[in-house]
Amino acid sequence: xxxxxxxxxxxxxxxxxxxxxxxxxxxxxxxxxxxxxxxxxxxxxxxxxxxxxxxxxxxxxxxxxxxxxxxxxxxxxxxxxxxxxxxxxxxxxxxxxxxxxxxxxxxxxxxxxx
Amino acid sequence: xxxxxxxxxxxxxxxxxxxxxxxxxxxxxxxxxxxxxxxxxxxxxxxxxxxxxxxxxxxxxxxxxxxxxxxxxxxxxxxxxxxxxxxxxxxxxxxxxxxxxxxxxxxxxxxxxxxxxxx
Numbered sequence: 169x170x171x172x173x174x175x176x177x178x179x180x181x182x183x184x185x186x187x188x189x190x191x192x193x194x195x196x197x198x199x200x201x202x203x204x205x206x207x208x209x210x211x212x213x214x215x216x217x218x219x220x221x222x223x224x225x226x227x228x229x230x231x232x233x234x235x236x237x238x239x240x241x242x243x244x245x246x247x248x249x250x251x252x253x254x255x256x257x258x259x260x261x262x263x264x265x266x267x268x269x270x271x272x273x274x275x276x277x278x279x280x281x282x
Numbered sequence: 283x284x285x286x287x288x289x290x291x292x293x294x295x296x297x298x299x300x301x302x303x304x305x306x307x308x309x310x311x312x313x314x315x316x317x318x319x320x321x322x323x324x325x326x327x328x329x330x331x332x333x334x335x336x337x338x339x340x341x342x343x344x345x346x347x348x349x350x351x352x353x354x355x356x357x358x359x360x361x362x363x364x365x366x367x368x369x370x371x372x373x374x375x376x377x378x379x380x381x382x383x384x385x386x387x388x389x390x391x392x393x394x395x396x397x398x399x400x401x
Contacts, residue, residue: 211373211392259327268313268388274324
């Protein structure tokens with residue numbers, strides 16, 4: 169049972185335009201969400217996060233939006249740059265002591281076209 | 283800090299052989315996670331430890347898989363006997379708890395992964 173879903177395996181965007189990556193979750197208990205970025209032959213690296221009391225968090229070119237009623241979050245990258253080409257993983261958690269795990273989606277491969 | 287260190291980076295073995303993957307977490311991190319990456323399931327949690335104690339191993343596929351953390355600076359994931367369907371990239375990650383008000387979450391730092399191919 170995939171509790172975190174990324175339904176687009178891949179996405180291509182022109183350099184300078186906006187990239188929008190989407191993520192859906194089924195577990196309404198999740199209260200913290202993260203995005204990770206992964207380059208080939210490297211481990212995923214933390215990018216940005218948001219807690220469920222917010223609907224938006226911004227960090228430079230990266231903004232994460234959370235729609236709790238739709239159980240949906242998205243990552244916006246503006247403007248997109250060639251170095252943004254990577255696989256992006258969405259992750260979610262419901263933190264409790266004894267339950268500190270992150271549940272990841274299957275990833276979306278983003279390709280920025282120069 | 284050298285980050286999370288995994289070895290070997292690549293392992294090619296034959297079906298039935300024992301495979302041991304190793305991980306050195308970041309000093310001071312008290313959580314350690316083993317994930318497996320496949321196309322179908324993405325990043326799949328196998329097991330995680332807190333202060334060297336296994337907390338949740340419900341993701342371990344079957345008895346052929348075992349993991350240990352004998353001390354705070356070392357963990358192993360063992361597959362015995364290995365099968366072709368075990369071929370994947372295995373990631374180790376260590377973490378601390380990030381607190382934002384009433385919320386907490388693990389911010390994982392991943393190693394570079396161990397790519398396993400079982401022929």
